Amino acid sequence: MSGDTILNVAPIEIAQSRERRPVTAARETVFDIRNLSVSYGKTPAVKDVSFEIYRNMVTAIIGPSGCGKSTFIRTLNRMNDLVPSAKVEGDVLYHGQDLYASRVDPVQVRRKIGMVFQRPNPFPKSIFDNVAWGLRVLGMKDNLKDRVQHALEQAALWDDVRHRLKKSALGLSGGQQQRLCIARALAVEPEVLLMDEPASSLDPIATSRIEDLMHTLKRDYTIVIVTHNMQQAARVADLTAFFSLDVLPDGARTGLLVEYDATEKIFTQPSDKRTEDYVTGRFG
Amino acid sequence: MSVVPTEFPAGRRFGDRIGDRVLYGLTAAAGLGAVALIIGIAYKVFDGSSLAFSKFGFGFIVDEVWNPVKNQFGALDLIWGTAVTSFIAILFAAPLAIGIALYLTELAPRVLRDAIGALVEMLAAIPSVILGLWGILVLGPFMQHDLEPFLKSFLGWLPIFSGDTNANGGKGILTASIILTIMAVPIIASVARELFASVPADLKDGARALGATRWEVVRGVVLHATRPGLAAAVILGLGRALGEAIAVTQVIGSVTQIPNSLFGTGDTLASRIAAQYQGYGSNLQASSLFYLAAILLVFSLVVNFGAQLIVRRFEFQNTGGS
Amino acid sequence: MTDVDPRAQQLFLTDGRVRRRRIVNRVMEGLATVASATAVAVLVIVVVSVVRNGWPALNANFFTTSPSFSAFGESQGGILSSIVGSVILVAFATLFAVPVGVLGAIFVSELAPRRLANVVRLALDVINGLPTIVTGIFVFSALVLAQGQSALAGSLALAIIALPLIARSTQEVLRLVPSSYREAGLALGAPRWRTVVGIILPTSLGGILTGTTLAVARVAGETAPLLFTTSLAATTVTWDPTQPVQSMPLTIFQYAEQPDPSFHTKAWATGAVLLFFVLLVSLASKFFLARARRKLSG
Numbered sequence: 001m002s003g004d005t006i007l008n009v010a011p012i013e014i015a016q017s018r019e020r021r022p023v024t025a026a027r028e029t030v031f032d033i034r035n036l037s038v039s040y041g042k043t044p045a046v047k048d049v050s051f052e053i054y055r056n057m058v059t060a061i062i063g064p065s066g067c068g069k070s071t072f073i074r075t076l077n078r079m080n081d082l083v084p085s086a087k088v089e090g091d092v093l094y095h096g097q098d099l100y101a102s103r104v105d106p107v108q109v110r111r112k113i114g115m116v117f118q119r120p121n122p123f124p125k126s127i128f129d130n131v132a133w134g135l136r137v138l139g140m141k142d143n144l145k146d147r148v149q150h151a152l153e154q155a156a157l158w159d160d161v162r163h164r165l166k167k168s169a170l171g172l173s174g175g176q177q178q179r180l181c182i183a184r185a186l187a188v189e190p191e192v193l194l195m196d197e198p199a200s201s202l203d204p205i206a207t208s209r210i211e212d213l214m215h216t217l218k219r220d221y222t223i224v225i226v227t228h229n230m231q232q233a234a235r236v237a238d239l240t241a242f243f244s245l246d247v248l249p250d251g252a253r254t255g256l257l258v259e260y261d262a263t264e265k266i267f268t269q270p271s272d273k274r275t276e277d278y279v280t281g282r283f284g
Numbered sequence: 285m286s287v288v289p290t291e292f293p294a295g296r297r298f299g300d301r302i303g304d305r306v307l308y309g310l311t312a313a314a315g316l317g318a319v320a321l322i323i324g325i326a327y328k329v330f331d332g333s334s335l336a337f338s339k340f341g342f343g344f345i346v347d348e349v350w351n352p353v354k355n356q357f358g359a360l361d362l363i364w365g366t367a368v369t370s371f372i373a374i375l376f377a378a379p380l381a382i383g384i385a386l387y388l389t390e391l392a393p394r395v396l397r398d399a400i401g402a403l404v405e406m407l408a409a410i411p412s413v414i415l416g417l418w419g420i421l422v423l424g425p426f427m428q429h430d431l432e433p434f435l436k437s438f439l440g441w442l443p444i445f446s447g448d449t450n451a452n453g454g455k456g457i458l459t460a461s462i463i464l465t466i467m468a469v470p471i472i473a474s475v476a477r478e479l480f481a482s483v484p485a486d487l488k489d490g491a492r493a494l495g496a497t498r499w500e501v502v503r504g505v506v507l508h509a510t511r512p513g514l515a516a517a518v519i520l521g522l523g524r525a526l527g528e529a530i531a532v533t534q535v536i537g538s539v540t541q542i543p544n545s546l547f548g549t550g551d552t553l554a555s556r557i558a559a560q561y562q563g564y565g566s567n568l569q570a571s572s573l574f575y576l577a578a579i580l581l582v583f584s585l586v587v588n589f590g591a592q593l594i595v596r597r598f599e600f601q602n603t604g605g606s
Numbered sequence: 607m608t609d610v611d612p613r614a615q616q617l618f619l620t621d622g623r624v625r626r627r628r629i630v631n632r633v634m635e636g637l638a639t640v641a642s643a644t645a646v647a648v649l650v651i652v653v654v655s656v657v658r659n660g661w662p663a664l665n666a667n668f669f670t671t672s673p674s675f676s677a678f679g680e681s682q683g684g685i686l687s688s689i690v691g692s693v694i695l696v697a698f699a700t701l702f703a704v705p706v707g708v709l710g711a712i713f714v715s716e717l718a719p720r721r722l723a724n725v726v727r728l729a730l731d732v733i734n735g736l737p738t739i740v741t742g743i744f745v746f747s748a749l750v751l752a753q754g755q756s757a758l759a760g761s762l763a764l765a766i767i768a769l770p771l772i773a774r775s776t777q778e779v780l781r782l783v784p785s786s787y788r789e790a791g792l793a794l795g796a797p798r799w800r801t802v803v804g805i806i807l808p809t810s811l812g813g814i815l816t817g818t819t820l821a822v823a824r825v826a827g828e829t830a831p832l833l834f835t836t837s838l839a840a841t842t843v844t845w846d847p848t849q850p851v852q853s854m855p856l857t858i859f860q861y862a863e864q865p866d867p868s869f870h871t872k873a874w875a876t877g878a879v880l881l882f883f884v885l886l887v888s889l890a891s892k893f894f895l896a897r898a899r900r901k902l903s904g
């Protein structure tokens with residue numbers, strides 16, 4: 001299987017840094033991505049990507065701007081369905097089930113595979129209603145208050161907002177808003193959390209809180225994070241996939257997966273020259 | 285471009301000063317002219333109604349009689365007719381227009397979106413007199429022979445659908461309301477469309493990523509975020525319906541009465557003024573028409589300020605009050 | 607199918623609630639689609655009615671002769687006098703409204719102190735929301751009572767309706783003019799009026815054109831304000847603006863109420879001509895708007 005050829009991670013080393021999960025044999029595949037290509041109209045964005053994403057790990061996607069990181073991560077919960085020109089080829093298997101099979105309901109996909117976006121996007125509602133909205137829509141209305149509280153606790157926001165739950169979410173700071181968005185996503189009990197540059201609009205303190213959060217959250221969730229920031233990937237990710245831009249024979253530029261490995265390996269002894277150039281700052 | 289010397293020839297500087305003055309004077313005259321105009325309009329309308337006001341006072345508003353022969357005038361029936369036709373029109377138009385706007389912003393494929401959007405704009409461009417003509421000659425007979433009997437047979441147990449369907453050739457309250465609906469829909473739809481298009485895609489993505497259906501996203505995010513703007517748009521459409529004279533006068537039957545069903549004839553403020561433009565018999569009747577215009581003017585002011593007020597409050601809320 | 611992982615099973619799970627949500631979604635999508643289809647259908651029905659019913663009367667004669675009436679009370683002749691009248695009314699209305707609207711917009715957007723600008727803007731909004739019959743009755747009492755009906759009085763009423771439309775489009779495009787243009791002008795030491803006349807006005811021409819065409823399309827079909835101001839007209843062609851003139855909207859209004867069907871055909875035909883003109887001008891307005899936007903933001 002092509003996934004294996006790229007993923008040449010032996011059960012190896014790693015892991016002195018805090019809580020980094022040893023990448024050992026006992027890992028369970030959540031996503032099995034096979035020969036995935038996405039194009040917008042006739043323009044390819046990512047081409048022929050294959051790899052596996054594992055349960056209860058943080059998988060980082062890094063790479064230069066425009067290499068299709070966002071495009072890729074959005075195929076994992078079918079957010080790209082909403083872009084009329086986007087065309088997806090290949091398979092994304094979620095616990096063995098093709099997400100793009102005809103009998104799969106994209107609405108259910110997004111419900112199980114949550115997403116946090118680059119810019120915090122709380123609804124213009126109260127803090128409580130931001131978290132409760134999804135619960136109400138999905139009919140998870142039993143113990144609404146407890147569920148909201150639990151989600152806010154998970155997102156390490158409860159103490160900040162417990163006394164102002166009825167206040168508008170727009171009054172929160174950027175970092176708090178982003179954690180609210182995480183709480184909102186967690187409240188509906190997804191299995192996977194996709195994060196597209198969740199900290200890129202935040203200051204360093206807010207960023208480090210989000211990073212801390214990821215370490216705790218991965219006990220219960222599988223996390224995929226896109227990031228521009230290589231230190232961030234190094235700090236939070238167990239595995240890292242490096243995407244790069246490739247120039248096709250006809251001059252079009254498209255993203256492709258260059259290397260996928262344990263984070264430590266990607267940053268210390270990458271096996272591909274392009275990865276090395278990128279992580280050592282000689283590129284992009 | 286040549287370098288401008290720091291020292292102008294005295295003459296040119298003087299000329300420029302004059303030029304600036306003239307420009308300011310002219311534009312200020314135009315701008316303040318608009319202010320003077322609206323004040324003048326209000327003054328003239330109220331002034332014209334003074335005779336009727338001195339005779340009838342505010343009792344005019346609650347008096348049902350409109351009898352030029354006896355020189356007795358009151359506006360109650362007309363206010364009632366205005367309120368009912370506008371209300372029904374908005375009742376139909378608001379959901380229709382919001383549906384159209386949602387279809388255009390959330391559902392329609394790109395090709396259809398532009399085409400249908402343009403067609404809806406064209407609907408707004410149809411002169412009211414043409415809609416009225418169509419109302420008399422096409423919609424009226426259809427109402428008389430088809431829709432009204434149909435409504436009566438199914439909903440006749442409701443008093444509002446129990447009237448005589450054959451009495452007035454399809455003219456009446458319901459027909460007028462439908463014409464007003466056609467006029468209000470494109471107005472509300474175009475504002476609503478802009479509002480919906482202004483809802484950040486971010487927010488909608490956020491809701492979709494929680495596993496909400498398209499309708500749930502619309503209800504929870506799109507409609508929620510645009511509520512006050514929508515209210516203002518609906519009020520704007522209401523203003524249009526309240527003030528429409530021509531098309532209404534063509535199809536409402538112009539009878540001073542509060543009919544016992546929607547199939548009955550009636551009249552509105554604007555329509556009454558339009559219908560009696562020629563041959564008012566007395567100064568008092570003329571002045572009473574001005575009184576009607578004054579009431580309309582007040583309605584339109586209330587509607588205008590109401591809409592603005594809602595939008596203001598909305599802006600405050602949307603910044604989180606912070 | 608081989609055994610599917612229970613967690614994947616949830617992706618096509620259809621319990622009652624999911625099914626209900628899906629149905630509600632479908633229904634709402636359907637309703638929105640039906641609403642759009644209804645609007646389009648109404649447009650088509652109205653336009654087809656107008657054209658089909660007016661068709662028999664639409665011949666050369668219709669455009670070249672003025673109305674006359676047979677001994678049996680039938681309508682004969684065409685609508686030349688109405689066409690001429692409408693042209694006069696709209697032309698004068700435009701002539702009155704454009705300078706005031708444009709200058710007023712410049713005042714509001716460029717020159718006036720904020721408070722005053724808000725007052726003027728409010729006044730324009732109120733005028734825009736005014737029922738046109740009120741505008742008509744205002745001109746009636748301000749002009750017609752003393753001087754009698756005339757095309758000029760009618761034009762004035764139409765100009766009041768056109769004014770806020772022109773002012774608003776001009777303001778909108780003035781807002782799009784990059785402030786660097788203004789600064790460039792002022793930095794060169796050019797006086798304000800030269801900046802306005804030489805730079806800002808020419809750049810906003812597209813917006814002025816948009817507003818003007820929009821206003822023309824709107825007032826060409828206005829009927830209510832003409833009732834009091836220029837309705838007692840002869841059925842012959844006049845180019846004299848001090849006389850009351852016949853106009854297309856009023857002709858439709860009056861013919862529609864006549865008992866004899868020959869008038870109805872004429873009313874439909876007049877409607878067809880008016881509608882064609884109005885839609886054409888609206889289209890032009892859309893075109894100008896698109897061009898102005900492209901120029902300023904492209």
Ligand SMILES: Nc1ncnc2c1ncn2[C@@H]1O[C@H](COP(=O)(O)OP(=O)(O)OP(=O)(O)O)[C@@H](O)[C@H]1O
Binds near residue numbers: 072228
């Ligand atoms: N909706 C869209 N329609 C058309 N092309 C798109 C769309 N979204 C992205 N693209 C194109 O696809 C390519 C990949 O974009 P993508 O946003 O996935 O890159 P990225 O790696 O996330 O970049 P960044 O680091 O800047 O966020 C780019 O060339 C982009 O222009």
Ligand SMILES: [Mg+2]
Binds near residue numbers: 070196
């Ligand atoms: Mg991106």
